[in-house]
Amino acid sequence: GSQLVLNKNTSISYATDFKTNRKVEIKSGEVFFDVAKDRSHPFAIDVSEVNVEVVGTSFNIKKVKNTVEVIVESGIVKVSRGKQQLTLTRGESIFLSDEKELIKTQTEDELYNYYRTGVFVAKNTSLPKLANILGEAYGTKITVSNEARKDNIFTTLPLKYSLEQNLETICKTLDLKMQRNQNGILLSKK
Incomplete structure (x- = not known):
């Protein structure tokens, strides 16, 4: 069925x-x-x-x-x-x-599937799109600075990992820094 x-x-x-x-x-x-x-x-x-x-x-x-x-x-x-x-x-x-x-x-990426498969699959995905899906999944607003908005990423991130663990992976991959503020999390270039 x-x-x-x-x-x-x-x-x-x-x-x-x-x-x-x-x-x-x-x-x-x-x-x-x-x-x-x-x-x-x-x-x-x-x-x-x-x-x-x-x-x-x-x-x-x-x-x-x-x-x-x-x-x-x-x-x-x-x-x-x-x-x-x-x-x-x-x-x-x-x-x-x-x-x-x-x-x-x-559509190349499989981000839409995370709630069913338990993984975020990004294939040449824009950083703002990935940040939006992660923010939605973890209930946190994630903002991407203007200079980092141009970055695309190939990665697979497990939903079972914490938001911080997944953002650390993204930051290491794209040479970014992560800052918490009253509005949520900001990703920007180092």
């Missing part, structure tokens, strides 16, 4: 007769979907004004405030908003905020 893995602070709703009405609404948070093939009952997800339809695939959807992100791990996912429709395949994603246009991009 199909499996859903919910990240912390996620709220969804679904029909009581899920075998015939395979529709999920994401109210907030992040969900990884591994959908079994069933052509007679396609799987549908509503998130804000975005509709996602699949037959057999695995993908991640994240909804935070006015933003929606869809990342495809395997198979094909149809994403629509109003009259616009895009088809996403493995490694492709969309990120929507208040803009009206659906734009497809390539």
